[in-house]
Structures are given as structure tokens and as C-alpha cells.
Amino acid sequence: MEMENDGSSIETEDDIIKSYEEKEGSEDASNQSEDLTKEIEELKSSLQRLQADFINYKRRVEKEKEQISIFANEKIMTELLPVIDNLERAMDSCKEEEKESSIFSGVELVQKQLIDSLGKFGLERICDEGCDFDPNFHHAVMQEEVEGVDSEKIVAVFQKGYKLSEKVIRPSMVKVSK
Template sequence: MSEDSIKKDEELNSIDENQEDTDKVNQEVVDESIFLKTKISELENEIAELKDKFLRKAAEFENYKRRVENEQLNLIKYAAENFITRLLPVIDDFERSLQHVGSAKDINSVTEGVKLIYDKLMKLLDEQGVKKIEAIGKPFDVEYHEALMQRKAEGILPNTVLDEIQSGYIYKDRVIRHSKVIVSEDSHELSANDQTINPIESDNSD
């Protein structure tokens, strides 16, 4: 074999090897491309699933928020419903009493009936957290009492509640109406010309 033939064979072999390398690289690129496309498709599907889950959760939360808002509005709107329902029997008792007042021959029975209704109403208020402020005989307390008058009272400490003109009430821990009262005045501070009852200004309001 001549030297030229040998060179040609070597060149052909080199070309074949280069072609094989090129084919191998091309195949690797194709494989990598297929792998990347598969990954992209998987990620797109995963993103679509996550987006769908997010939208469903967002819709569920919106429905939950709307339901809670409606429940809160209903609680505010019908907050007094239970109390009113329990108050209706007391009103029924009053109506029945009014129907029999005209024909009643014994005023004591009428008074007793009204007292029973009053006690029933006060019990209902107490169950709702409404309590009457104790006033008569208690030391005057600006937190609970509103003094309208002062009156001389022998043997009683100054600023003691002598009488109650209008009852006061507490709802849970809040005063909703102060008791309007008459309080005792210090007898040592009264002169012979002082009046028995002196109106005074009050710092409280209803």
C-alpha cells in the first residue's frame, strides 16, 4: 500500500471519528433537550396545580370571611332577641293584670300581683347582668349615686344616702344609670336658719 493510500485511509478514519463525536454530541443535545422539555412540562403542570389550589383556597377563605361577617351582623342585629323572648311572658302577665284591675275588689290582691310581676322582671334583668344599685343607708359614692338634695338628719353620719328618688342600675361592670338620691348634711355645719332640705348640684348625668 502506497503512502498516499495510507494517508487517505487515516483521513477517512479521522473523518469517521469526528462524525461519530459529532453524532454523539448531537444525541446528547437531543437527550438534554428532551429532558428539559419534560422538566418544563412537569413544572408547568405543578404550577397549574398550585395555582388551582391557591384559587380554591382563596375562594374558600372568601366564603369563610363572608360567612363570619354575616354571622357577626346577625349577632348584632338579633342580640336582644333572647332577652326579648324571655321578656314577653312578663308583658303577658302585665296585660292579664290590667284586664282584671277594673273588676278587682281587693286592692291587696292587685298589689300582690303587680309585685309578683315586678319580682319576675327584676329576676330576668338580674340574669342578664343588670343589677339595682343599693343606695339607702349607704355612704354617698359619686361612682354610683347622684345627689339631688341634702337634708338634715340627726344621729346619721354626713353624706349618708337618706332616700332614693330614682333607682340606679349597673349592667355587668358598668353603671348605666346613677341613683338619684337625697343625702344627709353635717348637722354641725347647719345654722338655725338653714333649710331642712337643700338642693345641690350634681356632677353626674343620666
């Protein structure tokens, strides 16, 4: 319904509807902008959590791989410890004059080379005579009062102990002073 006028002061229905739609459109655009901003922030937060989860997953997998490697090395090394013991026994059973022979030197060299090679994979000897007794690393098979030696000191080693990456794979069998 249009009224006749010069058209400058009276708006038509179409103009009113258009003006209302523009107002609604700007409010909707503002609301949409806020909603989109919130959604972007939520997505960023979600992405950051996923990235942190992935980094933690990679660390966990790397640690598991390392543990598997250590476990595999442990089995091999525990099998080789008797070989090291036998080489030491062979050297200990030699008489003083035999220790100058090339055979003794060869056995000594092989034993040292074997220990050095296993050391590259984390094998370490546990402290020997003169060290303080530690039940985490030593197995006391005898206790004896020794003059001039403090209590709880290792005075003899019957079987050397070894650890692999801070884990004891065989404790030292020792005699401890009282």
C-alpha cells in the first residue's frame, strides 16, 4: 500500500523490509563472527592437545623401543657372563711364570676385548673389593671379621656382578667384613 507523496519522507514497505533485513544481517554477521571465533579457538585448542598427545606418543614409542633393545641385550649378556667368568678362571689358574706366555696374553686380550665390546652396549662391572656393601648390587655369601677393615666393606669377591643400564643382571657374590 503506497501513498502518494513526493517520496522523500515516506518509506515504502520494500524499503522498510530491506532496512530490517540489513539490520538483521549485520547482527547475524556479528553473531556468526563470534561463533566462528569461538569455533576457531576450540579447534586450535583441540589441535594443540592432539599435537601434545602425538609428541607424548612418539616419546612413549621411543622409550618402548629402547626398553626392548635393553631387554634383548640383557638376554645375550647374561648368556655371555659365564664365558667372561671362565676366561677369568683360566687366567687365575695360571702360575706366575705362565703369565708371561703368549697364550696367557692372548686369553687376557680376548677377555678384555669381550668386556669392552659388551661395555659399548651398557654392560658395567659392579664395584669389587674395598667398596661398601650394597644389597642392591651385592649378594653376601660370607661375613668375616677382618682386622683393620671397616664394617660392611667387601673383602673378597667370589663371582663378579654386572649391571646393564643401571639394572643389575647379576649381583656380585661377596664376603663382607663384620
